[in-house]
Every structure is written in structure tokens, then in C-alpha cells.
Amino acid sequence: MVLYLTELIKNWPCTVSGGELRTVVTGITENSSRVKSGYIFVARRGGHYDGALYIKKAIEQGAAAIVIDRTDVIGIPAGVVVIIVPDCRVFLSHASARLAGNPAERLKVIAVTGTNGKTTVTHFIGQLLKELGKKAAVIGTTGIFIDGVKIDYDGPQMTTLPAEYLHSLLQRCENEKVTHIVLEASSLGLSTNRLDHCAIDIGILLNIGTDHYEEHGGKTCYVNAKKRLFGMVKTAIVNKDDGECVEMAKSAPVPVVYFGTDPAADIQVPYLQMNPMIPGHYNRLNALAAISALLILGYTVDEVVPRCGVLQLPEGRLQRLERDGIQVYVDYAHTPDALEAVLRTLANSCYGKLITVFGCGGQRDKGKRAEMGELAVLYSSSVIVTSDNPRNEDPDAIVRDIMEGFGGDCSAIEAVLDRKYAIRKAVFCAAPGDVVLIAGKGHEKTQHTADGLIPFSDIEEAGKALSEKTFLDIRGINSE
Structure with missing residues (x-):
């Protein structure tokens, strides 16, 4: 879609100087190597590099504007538009969604988070949707799948894609008549605002384990990263068998539906006729999480449960x-x-x-x-x-x-x-x-x-x- 720089920053908290604001924006990136004519370059200061060091390169490659979140960056030519925002990551998320036409608003989006099981649950949901006649895309650790077939995609191999890649992918999915998106929401993806402007219908919290503490600065920060999902969804599905998850859900600002073997769970399926090649109690819980998502989407138990016999584990899972x-x-x-x-x-x-x-x-x-x-x-x-x-x-x-x-x-x-x-x-x-x-x-x-x-x-x-x-x-x- 054609979007002028003035439209993109309208009502966004920012300070603008230099250059021509009536410029058509063709893309946005924080990777200077991806900059093309008409792109916005987000010069974010990261953990390992400072985007400000690549501003000159971005301008040489045709950047229409530079986005920064500080006032101490020097050496930007006077004729270049400079946009100072409170948070580069949040603006990148906002602009990526706008430039793609906000496809998530027209798709049914399901996001799955948890220390373990995200990949299996997303694939289970995708398989059940296919069995029910829906065209779904599964996005996560093992790649990108549409209707169960892995597709080629020019992007980073990450559990949760950065916003600049995610929204263009969602746009492609919409163009290919996909109706449902099932994605993995990693703790790092949530804490770094990758999903901030992705409209999510259902969020699933599977479990909380002892991984990624050091990357987040401790358990509390890790848990808080996971909890961010509650504020981004219309309905939350939570594992009733995991006490930490139940505690986290108490402050959820949206309706919460519980699944599990706990008698107090909202959704229980005592016995699942699953593929006999899928062993393990934990995989039955993964299947129950997937079933829960389908029920929230409006399907009945009689429609969903008999189809669990076709479920297959994704690559590299048992x-x-x-x-x-x-x-x-x-x-x-x-x-x-x-x-x-x-x-x-x-x-x-x-x-x-x-x-x-x-x-x-x-x-x-x-x-x-x-x-x-x-x-x-x-x-x-x-x-x-x-x-x-x-x-x-x-x-x-x-x-x-x-x-x-x-x-x-x-x-x-x-x-x-x-x-x-x-x-x-x-x-x-x-x-x-x-x-x-x-x-x-x-x-x-x-x-x-x-x-x-x-x-x-x-x-x-x-x-x-x-x-x-x-x-x-x-x-x-x-x-x-």
C-alpha cells in the first residue's frame, strides 16, 4: 500500500526535523543491509551493536528517514528526515503493521507461549484446522508452514519473527487466502515488542520452566515477559495443571479459560484417541491445549476430538x-x-x-x-x-x-x-x-x-x- 511518511507518524509521539515529510515510504528496517530507496531506517541501540553506526550506509542506500530514540546522535545530513521517538522497537512494530496494511486485524491469530511445547501445540492446532477445512499458517521454531507444507521465506530463523518480517509475512498469508495464523510467542519476542501491533484473538500459556532466566535478568523478568501476552489477546487459555501459570493468570485483563487434568479445569478430555506414535502424558496436554483453541474458535468437542487421531509431532519432537x-x-x-x-x-x-x-x-x-x-x-x-x-x-x-x-x-x-x-x-x-x-x-x-x-x-x-x-x-x- 502507498503510505506517506506524514501518515505513518500521525498521532505518534515523536519529534521530526529535516527533509521532506511528503515522502512515500516503501518499507522499514533496523538492518542497514536491507535498506532500499524509500525505506525508513530504525537506528536502534542494541545489546551487541549500535544502529547509529550504520546511518551513513542506510542513507547511501536510499533511506527516506532515520528513526532514533535519543538526542545525542550526530553527523546526520541536514536534508535527511530525522524522527525521534520514545522507543524504537515500539515504533518499528507500529510502522511494520501499518505498511503491511494491518493484516492481523483480518486474520484469526492464535499465539502460544510457554517454556516447553510451543512448537508442538502450534502444529497440532494447524493440523486440526486443516482437518476442519481451514487454511492455516504455522509460524515458529521449525519454520513457516501453510496448510502443513513448509514454505521458503527470506527471513531470520527465530521462534518469533521481528515485526518488520512478521507483518509482511502475514500480508503474504492473507494474499494466499490463509484465514488462521498460529504462531509461537517466545519470551524474548514478547519482551522486545515484536508482537505489540499484531492483533491476537487467542493466547495460550502452556507452562513456566527454568529457561531463559539469564537472558531476561532473572525469573521475575522472564515471567513478566510471558505475562505480556495477556494484555495482547481477546481470550487467554491457561494450563490449570501448572500452578505458576494459574497464578500469572489471576491478573489477566481478559477472559481466561483453563485446560488440564485438574478437576477444576474448564476443558478436560479424559481420554484422547491420539496417534499411537505420539507417546507421553505431556503430549496429551499439548493436544488438549490445541483442542481448547479450536473450542474457543467455536468448534464443538464432537467436531474436534475425533480428529486428534491424525495428529503428528513436528520435526525433531520425539x-x-x-x-x-x-x-x-x-x-x-x-x-x-x-x-x-x-x-x-x-x-x-x-x-x-x-x-x-x-x-x-x-x-x-x-x-x-x-x-x-x-x-x-x-x-x-x-x-x-x-x-x-x-x-x-x-x-x-x-x-x-x-x-x-x-x-x-x-x-x-x-x-x-x-x-x-x-x-x-x-x-x-x-x-x-x-x-x-x-x-x-x-x-x-x-x-x-x-x-x-x-x-x-x-x-x-x-x-x-x-x-x-x-x-x-x-x-x-x-x-x-
């Missing part, structure tokens, strides 16, 4: 590979709650040994490492601790933090820093009837190290290891 009687599960579990839920599920169904391979991400919540180590030992026959996404942290130091949870020496614990070799070793140690769990990275196709992103897939490596083990066993070679 993704199962089997060969010669050995089962391998790849799962994204990277928090203590998620890891325990998966381990308990597999331990209850495993007739042989349960071998667990996992690590913890670098530069993230060090406090959870020992706890995850303790849980792995509690449920597993043997554990191989390996590297996850160490980023710029020493992988050896991460492993030492995890090993503290083992409470001393243990012959069933081994550290193998090379993740590929750790997976291979676990599979080669397994016998028919055993289960191997590879946890932490799930769907991810890269590993984030100090050297940058390198190609790596747990699913591919597990498949290769199973094939190689079969090859060696056939020839009578000791694969260990």
Missing part, C-alpha cells in the same frame, strides 16, 4: 528412527522440564536399556546444567554427555557443569565432546530392545560453535549410525 530392533528418538528437549518429560516417557516404554545423549547450549542459563545431568542419570541406563551449541563458551566447561549433577564418579557416564561420535557411540552400544535418546537440538540443521554455524543434524547422524551399525553387524565386525 522423532523416531528404528532399525534391527533399536529405537532412536531425536528430541528438542533442552530444558530440565522437557528433558524429564521425554526421559520419563521413554523409560516407561523401554524394555531394554535407555541410552541418553545430550548437552547444554553455551552462553545460556548455566543454572540448569547440573539439574539436567542429574535427571539424565536418574532415568537412563547410561549417559553420554556431549557438545550442544557451545557458541563462544568452552565446551569442556559446559560438560563440567553438567557433570556436577551426577554427584561424583559413575561408570555409566561418559563425556564425548564430538557430537557426531557421541551419537555413533550410543547407537553402536545399543542392542535390540534398547532405546537411544538424542536430546537438545531436535530439528536443527546446524551447530553453533565458536567458529560459527556448521552443518549438523542429529536426525541425519542417527540415521547414518544405524545404517553403519547394520553394515558392520552383517559382516560380523565389532561395531564398538
Whole structure:
């Protein structure tokens, strides 16, 4: 749509100087590399860089205006429009929605937040909507899907897309006749205003775990980030089985509907005829959360519940590979709650040994490492601790933090820093009837190290290891 700069800033608290306000705005970005003629460049000061350093580059590439939230930026040419706003992030959200034509206002939008389960619940909702004849888009950690098919999209791989990408995507969805949007609302996405001007019909709060505390500056800030969703939706759906969620919902300014196994929950489905390939009590709760969303949309229990038999877990969520009687599960579990839920599920169904391979991400919540180590030992026959996404942290130091949870020496614990070799070793140690769990990275196709992103897939490596083990066993070679 054609939008003049004067229209975009009308009634917005700001101070404007320089340049021509009767300029057609063609886009907005905080990434100077994306600036084109007619774009607004938002020179925000971030945690790792200062956008003011890229103002010159943005102007050279055709920026129509510069947005800042301070008065100490110097060196901007007099003929360039400068807009000073109270908060760059909030303005970016507002302007992105306006430039896209506010598509969220015409779509049914469902946002799911929680420490664990966001990806599974969003995909479950998308699958149920498809079964009911609706065209839905699912946006989140594993990518963007329309009608269950992953689409190509030129944007960052983030759980919750920044506003400048989100609203243009919603506009594309609307043009492709999508009627429902189901998206993951991460704590960081909520706290950094990415969803501020996205009209949301239903918000779902699944659980509160012990992840991302350090990124937010503590548990209180993390919880408050999640609570922001209550002020952005028309109806909230909350897990009645999670006491912290129930407490958070007490101050919600919108109607709250509770789901769960708790007798006081508004929505309970005692027994779900789910796909038998989807194990775990926690996945039944995930399905119940999805059902709750459909009921709020106006569907009946009789319409929704029978369709749960077709539900499938998204990529990297208890993704199962089997060969010669050995089962391998790849799962994204990277928090203590998620890891325990998966381990308990597999331990209850495993007739042989349960071998667990996992690590913890670098530069993230060090406090959870020992706890995850303790849980792995509690449920597993043997554990191989390996590297996850160490980023710029020493992988050896991460492993030492995890090993503290083992409470001393243990012959069933081994550290193998090379993740590929750790997976291979676990599979080669397994016998028919055993289960191997590879946890932490799930769907991810890269590993984030100090050297940058390198190609790596747990699913591919597990498949290769199973094939190689079969090859060696056939020839009578000791694969260990």
C-alpha cells in the first residue's frame, strides 16, 4: 500500500526535523543491509551493536528517514528526515503493521507461549484446522508452514519473527487466502515488542520452566515477559495443571479459560484417541491445549476430538528412527522440564536399556546444567554427555557443569565432546530392545560453535549410525 511518511507518524509521539515529510515510504528496517530507496531506517541501540553506526550506509542506500530514540546522535545530513521517538522497537512494530496494511486485524491469530511445547501445540492446532477445512499458517521454531507444507521465506530463523518480517509475512498469508495464523510467542519476542501491533484473538500459556532466566535478568523478568501476552489477546487459555501459570493468570485483563487434568479445569478430555506414535502424558496436554483453541474458535468437542487421531509431532519432537530392533528418538528437549518429560516417557516404554545423549547450549542459563545431568542419570541406563551449541563458551566447561549433577564418579557416564561420535557411540552400544535418546537440538540443521554455524543434524547422524551399525553387524565386525 502507498503510505506517506506524514501518515505513518500521525498521532505518534515523536519529534521530526529535516527533509521532506511528503515522502512515500516503501518499507522499514533496523538492518542497514536491507535498506532500499524509500525505506525508513530504525537506528536502534542494541545489546551487541549500535544502529547509529550504520546511518551513513542506510542513507547511501536510499533511506527516506532515520528513526532514533535519543538526542545525542550526530553527523546526520541536514536534508535527511530525522524522527525521534520514545522507543524504537515500539515504533518499528507500529510502522511494520501499518505498511503491511494491518493484516492481523483480518486474520484469526492464535499465539502460544510457554517454556516447553510451543512448537508442538502450534502444529497440532494447524493440523486440526486443516482437518476442519481451514487454511492455516504455522509460524515458529521449525519454520513457516501453510496448510502443513513448509514454505521458503527470506527471513531470520527465530521462534518469533521481528515485526518488520512478521507483518509482511502475514500480508503474504492473507494474499494466499490463509484465514488462521498460529504462531509461537517466545519470551524474548514478547519482551522486545515484536508482537505489540499484531492483533491476537487467542493466547495460550502452556507452562513456566527454568529457561531463559539469564537472558531476561532473572525469573521475575522472564515471567513478566510471558505475562505480556495477556494484555495482547481477546481470550487467554491457561494450563490449570501448572500452578505458576494459574497464578500469572489471576491478573489477566481478559477472559481466561483453563485446560488440564485438574478437576477444576474448564476443558478436560479424559481420554484422547491420539496417534499411537505420539507417546507421553505431556503430549496429551499439548493436544488438549490445541483442542481448547479450536473450542474457543467455536468448534464443538464432537467436531474436534475425533480428529486428534491424525495428529503428528513436528520435526525433531520425539522423532523416531528404528532399525534391527533399536529405537532412536531425536528430541528438542533442552530444558530440565522437557528433558524429564521425554526421559520419563521413554523409560516407561523401554524394555531394554535407555541410552541418553545430550548437552547444554553455551552462553545460556548455566543454572540448569547440573539439574539436567542429574535427571539424565536418574532415568537412563547410561549417559553420554556431549557438545550442544557451545557458541563462544568452552565446551569442556559446559560438560563440567553438567557433570556436577551426577554427584561424583559413575561408570555409566561418559563425556564425548564430538557430537557426531557421541551419537555413533550410543547407537553402536545399543542392542535390540534398547532405546537411544538424542536430546537438545531436535530439528536443527546446524551447530553453533565458536567458529560459527556448521552443518549438523542429529536426525541425519542417527540415521547414518544405524545404517553403519547394520553394515558392520552383517559382516560380523565389532561395531564398538
